[in-house]
Amino acid sequence: MSGFVLKRILSVLPVLFSVTFFVFLTVYLSPGDPVSNILGQQATPENVAELRKEFGLDEPFLMQYFLWLSHIVKGNLGDSIIMRVPVMDVLMKNFKNTLILTLGSLIICAGLGVVIGVLSGLKPSSWFDRISMFLAQLGASVPVFWLGIVLMWIFSLQLGWLPSSGMYDMRNEGSFFSLLEHMLLPSVATAIVSLAVIARLTRSSLMDVMNADYIKTFRSYGMPASLIIRRHVFRNMLSPVINITGLQIGHLLGGVLFVEMVFSWPGIGTLLYQAITAHDIPMIQAGVLFVAFSFVLVNLITDLVVDMLNPRMSG
Template structure:
C-alpha cells in the first residue's frame, strides 16, 4: 500500500502543474482589469499604466506565470491586488471556517442519508421507500441559494430563532454555542443536496447486493436479518458509496461558494466571490491550487478506503 501511495503522490505533481497552468491562463484571460477595479476614478492613463507595471501585469502572461510558480515553490502565494495583504495569510484565516462548515455538512448528510438509503432498499416499493425517494429528489432539485434564502426568511426573519448570517454575533463572546447557532442553517443547506444524492446511491447499491446468492445462504443458515443487511450486505455495497464520498468532498467547495455568500460565512467560498469581483488574480490562484489539492487527496483517500472496505482489493 505504501509504495502505491507514494506513486500516486508523485503522479499528482505533474497533474497539479497542469492545473496551475490552465487556471492561471483562464484567470488572466477573464475580462476586466484588476487595476481599474480599485484605482482612483480621477486617475490618468499614465497612473494606470504605472500601477500595472508595478504589479507586473504588463509582462507576457508566461512570464507572469513563471514568476508566480517560483514564488509558489518557495511557499509564497504573493500579495492580494485589492488588499495588499499576503495571500497566504488571507487564505489561512478562511480555511478553518470552510472546513468547519464542510465537515459539519458532510457529517450531517451521511448520518441521515446512509441509514435512510439502507432502509429504503430493504423496504423496496413500500410507502417508506416512496417517501424517502421523494424527499431525496427534492434535496437534489432545490438550489442552494433558494433553500438558503427560504430558511433565512423563516428562521431569522419570521421566527427569529436563528441568526441570518456570519460566524459569530457582533459584540458577542464568540463562544462555541454562538458558532453552532450560526452554523446550523448553512450546514443544513449544504447537507440537503449531499444527502439527497447519497440516499439514491446507497439504495441502488444495496438493492444490487441484496439479491446476491450468498445473502440467501446467510438467511438459510438462520442469521438474523439485521446481521444479514448491516454486516454482510452493507459492507459489500460500500465500494460505490465510497466513490460518491470521494466526489462529494471537492464538490462541497463549489457548493460552499454560493452558500457562504448567502450566509456571509467567512470562508474560502466568500473569499472566492470577493476575489472574482475585484479581479484579485493571486488570491484566485491560491484558492484554485487548494481546490486541486483537495480533489487529488480525496481521490487518493477513496482508493485507500476501497482496500479497507474490501480486503480482496490489493494495490501492487
C-alpha cells in the same frame, strides 16, 4: 498496495500542474484591470506602468505563469493587490471557516444519507422508502443558493429561530453554541443535494448486496438476518458509499462557496466574491487554487480508503 498508492500519488501530479495552469489562464483572460481599480481613472500612464511593473503584470503570459508557479512551490502566494497584505494570511483564516461549514454539511449529508438509505434498502417499496426516495429525488434538483434563501426566509425572518448571517453573535464571539446556531441553516442548504445522492446510492448498494448469491446462501443455512447484515452486508456496501461520499465533498465545497454569500459566512466564497469584484488577481488565483487542490486531494484520499477496504480494486 504500496504500488497502487504510489501510482495514485504520481497520477495526481500532472492533474495539479494542469489545475495551476488553467487557474492562472482563466484569471489572466478575465476582463478588468486591477491597476486601474487601485489608482482610479485619474492615474497617469506613468503611474499605471510603474504599478504594473511592481506586480509583474508587464511580463509575457508564460513568464508571469512560471514566476507565479515558482512562488507557489515555495509557499508564497503573493500579496493582495487591494488589501496589501500576504494572501496566505487572509486565505488561511477564511479557508478554515469554509472547512468548518463543509464539515458540518458533510456530517449532515453522510449521516442522514446513510441512515435513510439503509432504512429504505431494508424495506423496499414500504411507505418510508417511497416517501424518502421521492424527497431525495426532489432534493437532488434543488439549487443550493435558492434553498439557502428559502431556509433563511422561513427559519430566520418568519420564525426567528436561527440567525440569518455571520458566523458568531457579537456578544458570543468564539462560542461553540453560537457557531452551531449560525452554521445550521447554511450546512443544511449545502447538504441537501449530496444527502439525496448518498441516500439513493446507499439504498441501491444495500439492495445489491442483499440480493447477492452468498447472502442467499447464508439465509438458506438459517443464519439470523441481523447477523448477516452486521457482518457481511454493511461491510460489502461500504466501498461505493465511501467513494460517492468522498466525491460529494468536492460538490459540498462548491455549494458552500455560493451559500457563504447568501448567509454572509466569512469563508472562501465570500472572499472570492470580494476579490472578483475588486479584480484582486493574487487573491482570486489563490482562492480558486485552494478549492481545486482540496477537491483533488479529497479524491486521492477517497481512492486510498476504498482500496484499503477492498484491495481487489487496486488490481
